[in-house]
Amino acid sequence: MMSVDALxxxxxxxxxxxxxxxxxxxxxxxYAPGRRLVLGTIANSLGMSVVPVRExxxxxxxxxxxxxxxxxxxxxxxxDEDEYVFTMQTLGVVEGAATALSAALLTPTxxxxxxxxxxxxxxxxxxxxxPTFTALNQQFHSVLYQRCPNPHLLELVHRGWTRLSGLxxxxxxxxPQRARDSVAEHAEILDLIRDQADPTEIELAARHHRxxxxxxxxxxxxxxxxxx
Amino acid sequence: MMSVDALxxxxxxxxxxxxxxxxxxxxxxxYAPGRRLVLGTIANSLGMSVVPVRExxxxxxxxxxxxxxxxxxxxxxxxDEDEYVFTMQTLGVVEGAATALSAALLTPTxxxxxxxxxxxxxxxxxxxxxPTFTALNQQFHSVLYQRCPNPHLLELVHRGWTRLSGLxxxxxxxxPQRARDSVAEHAEILDLIRDQADPTEIELAARHHRxxxxxxxxxxxxxxxxxx
DNA sequence: CTGGCAAGAATCGTATACGATCTCTTCGCA
DNA sequence: TGCGAAGAGATCGTATACGATTCTTGCCAG
Numbered sequence: 128m129m130s131v132d133a134l135x136x137x138x139x140x141x142x143x144x145x146x147x148x149x150x151x152x153x154x155x156x157x158y159a160p161g162r163r164l165v166l167g168t169i170a171n172s173l174g175m176s177v178v179p180v181r182e183x184x185x186x187x188x189x190x191x192x193x194x195x196x197x198x199x200x201x202x203x204x205x206x207d208e209d210e211y212v213f214t215m216q217t218l219g220v221v222e223g224a225a226t227a228l229s230a231a232l233l234t235p236t237x238x239x240x241x242x243x244x245x246x247x248x249x250x251x252x253x254x255x256x257x258p259t260f261t262a263l264n265q266q267f268h269s270v271l272y273q274r275c276p277n278p279h280l281l282e283l284v285h286r287g288w289t290r291l292s293g294l295x296x297x298x299x300x301x302x303p304q305r306a307r308d309s310v311a312e313h314a315e316i317l318d319l320i321r322d323q324a325d326p327t328e329i330e331l332a333a334r335h336h337r338x339x340x341x342x343x344x345x346x347x348x349x350x351x352x353x354x355x
Numbered sequence: 356m357m358s359v360d361a362l363x364x365x366x367x368x369x370x371x372x373x374x375x376x377x378x379x380x381x382x383x384x385x386y387a388p389g390r391r392l393v394l395g396t397i398a399n400s401l402g403m404s405v406v407p408v409r410e411x412x413x414x415x416x417x418x419x420x421x422x423x424x425x426x427x428x429x430x431x432x433x434x435d436e437d438e439y440v441f442t443m444q445t446l447g448v449v450e451g452a453a454t455a456l457s458a459a460l461l462t463p464t465x466x467x468x469x470x471x472x473x474x475x476x477x478x479x480x481x482x483x484x485x486p487t488f489t490a491l492n493q494q495f496h497s498v499l500y501q502r503c504p505n506p507h508l509l510e511l512v513h514r515g516w517t518r519l520s521g522l523x524x525x526x527x528x529x530x531p532q533r534a535r536d537s538v539a540e541h542a543e544i545l546d547l548i549r550d551q552a553d554p555t556e557i558e559l560a561a562r563h564h565r566x567x568x569x570x571x572x573x574x575x576x577x578x579x580x581x582x583x
Numbered sequence: 584c585t586g587g588c589a590a591g592a593a594t595c596g597t598a599t600a601c602g603a604t605c606t607c608t609t610c611g612c613a
Numbered sequence: 614t615g616c617g618a619a620g621a622g623a624t625c626g627t628a629t630a631c632g633a634t635t636c637t638t639g640c641c642a643g
Contacts, residue, residue: 140425140596142413165624176598177625178406185370185410189417191507197368198604198625217507224448279419279445283511327559368626393594404628405595426595426634 141175145183148173153192153203153293160293164193164201190286192293206294208348215341218287222268223334225275225284226316227326232274238321241270245313252307257300264299265292267313271320271333298344305343312336369403373411376401381420381431381521388521392421392429418514420521434522436576443569446515450496451562453503453512454544455554460502466549469498473541480535485528492527493520495541499548499561526572533571540564 139147149169152158164184166177173180184201187193195201206214244267251260265288275281291297299306316336319329367375377397380386392412394405401408412429415421423429434442472495479488493516503509519525527534544564547557 142596143425167624178597178599181626182410182413185413186417189414197371199606200624213505213507216505217511220448220452220508277441277444279441280448283445331555370626395594406627406629409596427636428594 140179141173142179142182145169145173145175145180146186149183149187150192150289153187154289156293158203160203160205162203164203166200191290192286203293204290206290211291211294212341212345214287214290215337215344218284218291219334219337219341221280221283221287222272222337223330223332225272225277225280226268226333227330228277228280229272229274230320230326230329231323232276233271233320237270237274238317241267241313241317244270245310245317248306248313249310252310255299255303255306257297257303260299260306261297264297264309268333271316298340302343302347305340308343309336309340312339368407369401370407370410373397373401373403373408374414377411377415378420378517381415382517384521386431388431388433390431392431394428419518420514431521432518434518439519439522440569440573442515442518443565443572446512446519447562447565447569449508449511449515450500450565451558451560453500453505453508454496454561455558456505456508457500457502458548458554458557459551460504461499461548465498465502466545469495469541469545472498473538473545476534476541477538480538483527483531483534485525485531488527488534489525492525492537496561499544526568530571530575533568536571537564537568540567 149158149164158164166180166184170177170180184193184195188195188201192204193201194204204210244263248260248263248267251263269288272281272284275284299309312332313336316329316332319332377386377392386392394408394412398405398408412421412423416423416429420432421429422432432438472491476488476491476495479491497516500509500512503512527537540560541564544557544560547560
């Protein structure tokens with residue numbers, strides 16, 4: 128019988144395993160933004176040489192999850208405020224588009240599942256736990272965009288979510304009030320999809336839902352600035 | 356005095372030079388879709404070992420310009436019809452968004468330049484040369500989206516254009532009639548921007564402009580199918 | 584003549600090695 | 614005491630080497 132370890136490494140190159148290993152750790156924020164990624168150390172942990180690890184880090188760099196500086200090394204990408212704004216803005220665009228393209232293809236089961244998740248979100252409002260809320264929130268949205276037939280758009284949505292997952296605390300930890308509005312907007316988006324609304328309307332609803340979360344975050348960070 | 360070659364390689368790693376070298380050749384379609392990229396051969400051409408070349412190819416793979424199969428090798432990504440459709444669809448989304456975000460920041464000089472390029476396009480309509488038309492067309496659009504302050508969106512737009520640049524013939528080679536409509540739509544987009552129209556209106560105009568090119572291509576390829 | 588197998592060539596995947604570069608500490612001198 | 618230089622240690626960048634996998638070619642049996 129194969130060992131567990133042998134199974135887990137079956138038919139994947141070391142470079143691929145290194146990529147997945149690092150990707151998981153970044154997405155689960157076991158490796159926080161700013162954490163240095165020392166090639167030799169990672170190679171040792173994985174029982175391989177540095178060569179496959181370097182390739183994995185190049186891929187993560189191209190995806191924006193890792194930054195790299197020549198002769199210095201790699202670290203998990205920092206998500207400063209600008210980076211957060213740009214990522215959320217882009218995510219609003221691509222997720223909105225993916226959701227609109229997905230909407231007509233959602234099954235009644237999909238919609239029920241989304242509804243159920245949103246009810247769970249609603250039930251948490253008075254006993255608020257940001258990490259759980261954030262996880263369920265992502266689950267809600269992923270149900271809605273998952274049927275998007277365009278793989279490029281889907282990948283862009285996934286990358287955006289992954290980048291944001293590196294944050295220790297979500298927007299909802301900073302701005303709890305936003306959670307309540309968010310749940311209500313989810314219901315509106317669901318209604319639009321159920322009513323087979325115009326795809327553009329669905330798209331803009333999904334986009335502005337995300338952008339409002341971004342605006343709530345910015346308002347909390349910069350209470351003095353004048354709203355546009 | 357440094358040799359030209361030493362200058363061209365100054366302060367960039369070999370990995371970086373390999374990346375740029377390959378990227379250029381793919382973008383200029385010196386390397387056509389499907390062309391195999393043999394590590395050893397490329398390494399020889401560049402006077403380096405295979406290690407930096409492998410890293411460069413990993414990056415190009417993550418950007419979608421190259422496909423890679425384990426133990427087989429890399430090739431310039433094929434752009435079949437599905438791939439073309441998905442890329443154009445995605446490009447419509449991200450370029451539309453980038454153009455809308457850029458619009459308010461365009462200077463009068465930018466707008467004059469765009470106008471000039473569109474006049475050149477217009478002047479070519481009766482003496483039609485698809486490659487030149489395609490190049491000027493890209494130039495027109497890049498003027499409009501270049502001021503987009505969101506670097507993520509800008510990068511996505513660039514990647515989309517680069518992927519499409521690998522095609523030997525643009526849509527305009529298949530559907531010359533589309534060129535005339537395209538020039539007219541360019542003028543409409545310019546008017547919207549000059550009139551400081553609502554960003555959403557600009558965005559949708561830019562998006563649908565691209566999507567109509569896509570539809571023209573599909574209609575030419577599938578003359579029998581029923582339009583939606 | 585055709586299908587399949589086997590040997591060789593081509594190419595990839597990864598380990599190891601070592602020079603190059605950066606960073607941090609330490610030491611000397613003002 | 615503070616600053617700058619020198620050196621040690623850490624880490625990176627790339628070359629080389631070689632086993633592993635895949636592709637190609639040609640021979641043999643049916």
